[in-house]
Amino acid sequence: MSEVRAEGLATFLSEQEGRPVTVGELQRISSVGNAREPWLFRATWDGRDERCVMLVKAEAGQLETSLGPEFATIAALDASGVPVPPARWLDEAGAAFGSAFFVTAWVPGTADTRVLRKPDGDPAIAAVARQLAVAAARLHAQDPARFGHLTPTTPETAAVDQLDHWEELFRRQRLEPHPGLVYALRWLRERLPRAERVSVVHGDLRFGNLLYDGDRLTALVDWEMVHLGDPVEDLGWVYRSLWSPSRSLPFEEFLAVYAAEAGRPVEREHLRWYEVFNEIKHSVISLTGTRSFADRATTSLRHADRSATVAPFVRRILELIEGGPSC
Amino acid sequence: MEPTVAAQLRAIRRLVDEAGADAGLGEAAAQALTLASSQLRRLEGAQAARLPFLVEDNRAAAALLAELAELVADLAPPEPSPADPEAATSEAAAASRNDALRELLARAVHELPADAAGDAARARVAELLRARLARNPALNRPPRSGAERTGTP
Numbered sequence: 001m002s003e004v005r006a007e008g009l010a011t012f013l014s015e016q017e018g019r020p021v022t023v024g025e026l027q028r029i030s031s032v033g034n035a036r037e038p039w040l041f042r043a044t045w046d047g048r049d050e051r052c053v054m055l056v057k058a059e060a061g062q063l064e065t066s067l068g069p070e071f072a073t074i075a076a077l078d079a080s081g082v083p084v085p086p087a088r089w090l091d092e093a094g095a096a097f098g099s100a101f102f103v104t105a106w107v108p109g110t111a112d113t114r115v116l117r118k119p120d121g122d123p124a125i126a127a128v129a130r131q132l133a134v135a136a137a138r139l140h141a142q143d144p145a146r147f148g149h150l151t152p153t154t155p156e157t158a159a160v161d162q163l164d165h166w167e168e169l170f171r172r173q174r175l176e177p178h179p180g181l182v183y184a185l186r187w188l189r190e191r192l193p194r195a196e197r198v199s200v201v202h203g204d205l206r207f208g209n210l211l212y213d214g215d216r217l218t219a220l221v222d223w224e225m226v227h228l229g230d231p232v233e234d235l236g237w238v239y240r241s242l243w244s245p246s247r248s249l250p251f252e253e254f255l256a257v258y259a260a261e262a263g264r265p266v267e268r269e270h271l272r273w274y275e276v277f278n279e280i281k282h283s284v285i286s287l288t289g290t291r292s293f294a295d296r297a298t299t300s301l302r303h304a305d306r307s308a309t310v311a312p313f314v315r316r317i318l319e320l321i322e323g324g325p326s327c
Numbered sequence: 328m329e330p331t332v333a334a335q336l337r338a339i340r341r342l343v344d345e346a347g348a349d350a351g352l353g354e355a356a357a358q359a360l361t362l363a364s365s366q367l368r369r370l371e372g373a374q375a376a377r378l379p380f381l382v383e384d385n386r387a388a389a390a391l392l393a394e395l396a397e398l399v400a401d402l403a404p405p406e407p408s409p410a411d412p413e414a415a416t417s418e419a420a421a422a423s424r425n426d427a428l429r430e431l432l433a434r435a436v437h438e439l440p441a442d443a444a445g446d447a448a449r450a451r452v453a454e455l456l457r458a459r460l461a462r463n464p465a466l467n468r469p470p471r472s473g474a475e476r477t478g479t480p
Contacts, residue, residue: 030354177429180456182436183449190441301362305369308465315460318453 004028004039004056005097012096013043013103016089021045035065035224040106043088051106052088056099063288065224068092071102072149073200073226081138083219109211109218113243116207121248124215125207129249130257131217132210132238137261139220140199140231147200150228158195158230163188163277170284173291175307180314184280187321193270195230203227205234206243235266236274240282241316276320279313286310333371340367376464381421384459388428391455395435395448402435404428 006023013021026041036055043052057067067090075087085104094100115122144152153161167185170178202209203225211219235258239251259265287310289303346352347360389404396402405427436452439445460466 176426177433179429179432179436179452180460182433183452183456186436186449301359301366304362305366308369311460311463311466314456315466318457318460321453 003097004054004099006041008097009041009054012091013045013089017045019045035063036222043103050088052103053085053106054101054103056101063224063285066092067100067102067224069149069226070223073147073223074104076146077139077142080142082135082142083217084223085219085221107211107219109213109216111208111211111221113208116243116245116247118247121245123248124212125245125248127215128210128212128217129207129245129254132205132207133254133257134261135217135220136202136205136231136234136238137258139202140197140234140262142200144198144200144228147228150200150226153198153228155195155198155230158198158228159192159273159277160189162227162229162233163192166277166281166284169288170280173284173288175287175291175294178283178287178310178314180317181280181283181310184276184314184317184321188273188277188280191273193230193232193273195232196264197231198228199231201227201229201231201233203234203237205238206240207245208243230274231262232266232270232274233277236271237278237281240278272320276317279317279320283310283313286313333374336367336371336374340364340371343367373464378418378421380462380464381418381425383462385421385424385428387455387458388425388432391451392428392431392435394451395439398440398444398448399435399438402431404431 004026006026009026010021010023013023022044024042024044026039029038029040035058037058039054039056041052041054043050055067071087071090071092074084077084078086085107088103088105090102092100092102115125118125144150151161163185170181170185202220202223204222205220209220209222210217211221235255239246239254244251245254255266286306286308289298289306292298293300293303293306343360343364347357347364352360392402392404405424432452432455436449439448
């Protein structure tokens with residue numbers, strides 16, 4: 001990645017605004033994410049002073065996603081009732097300092113997930129999880145026509161479009177045979193569900209990709225896997241064991257809050273299909289990380305043995321296919 | 328063979344840990360060394376169990392492929408080379424054979440007919456997969472350290 005400099009950033013922002021913008025207090029902030037490098041800075045223009053977050057596209061890691069659709073989605077969700085950080089500027093071409101980035105206003109909150117592991121749960125997390133269910137329902141109620149930057153789909157093709165996409169990635173990224181994943185892919189293909197509706201799907205909706213401040217959900221972030229699809233896909237992802245808030249709010253209660261806001265229940269077999277699908281999806285993300293490391297596209301050791309996560313994901317797939325409990 | 332692979336990994340990890348204890352290291356370097364150390368620890372744990380796992384997995388996969396050959400063409404598993412005296416005990420040979428067998432299994436799953444016989448065969452594949460997961464030494468590794476994550480992008 002190119003060196004991030006305040007001067008280049010200020011020049012770019014000034015060009016965008018058509019008036020001088022000064023940039024100060026530029027600093028890299030720590031993140032456990034892999035695809036975007038977050039920076040904090042203060043922008044001043046026309047007497048306005050705003051704390052901003054800049055997300056810079058990182059070196060190749062698990063998935064290659066462009067910033068444009070992510071930024072356009074956040075911008076389109078402004079004032080929609082879905083909590084997102086206000087979108088500010090996009091430099092998809094890397095004009096400012098050689099790497100693509102976008103900027104949003106800073107939003108208070110933390111993405112810390114350690115609290116999810118508290119044995120007896122946490123009332124604040126329960127409250128945030130309920131707000132997440134409401135936010136998900138509101139996201140899924142958005143008119144897809146307002147998101148023309150995302151690839152269109154239909155209720156009939158939403159599932160197969162995603163399955164085709166991830167199966168193609170699987171075949172491209174795998175370093176070894178994975179009969180367990182092939183088994184699951186066939187199981188999914190023989191049971192393709194029809195979506196009740198097409199909606200905006202966050203694609204990585206979960207604790208860790210949201211900001212909360214005490215017991216208040218302040219923003220949904222990390223939209224790099226956003227797409228149009230079946231809203232149940234998000235519901236089959238949000239309580240996966242790696243990031244589940246179930247110790248604070250049982251999944252059934254989360255679904256009840258979602259259903260009340262959405263005005264429709266979630267059908268269990270439909271949900272199970274997406275739970276299996278999401279294990280495939282995360283497996284492929286892991287395989288892509290290991291492939292990136294093997295191909296020297298990244299030097300991050302985090303990716304070196306990421307494919308080791310596939311075995312537990314396959315175990316979960318088999319449980320789900322045998323009719324094991326959701327989440 | 329001394330030092331064993333596990334002993335060598337342990338020695339390398341000790342060096343990595345010593346380097347990581349240097350208070351003058353930057354955050355990124357310290358984090359990289361922590362990750363390297365914990366990955367070496369997992370490799371130490373899994374390495375000893377790897378060959379027995381592969382040998383048993385190869386036996387089970389070859390037996391199942393022989394059954395599935397009635398439903399899917401060209402599933403004959405590769406046999407260990409009689410010309411290679413180390414084939415039965417070499418980890419590299421066992422791993423190579425394991426890859427070949429799993430590739431055949433993946434193809435079989437894909438090509439099994441969509442009828443009762445195919446469904447029954449796929450259930451047998453699922454059984455094999457479950458048994459493999461139960462034996463898999465990688466699933467009995469020490470937990471990842473806090474510096475690692477299994478998250479999405």
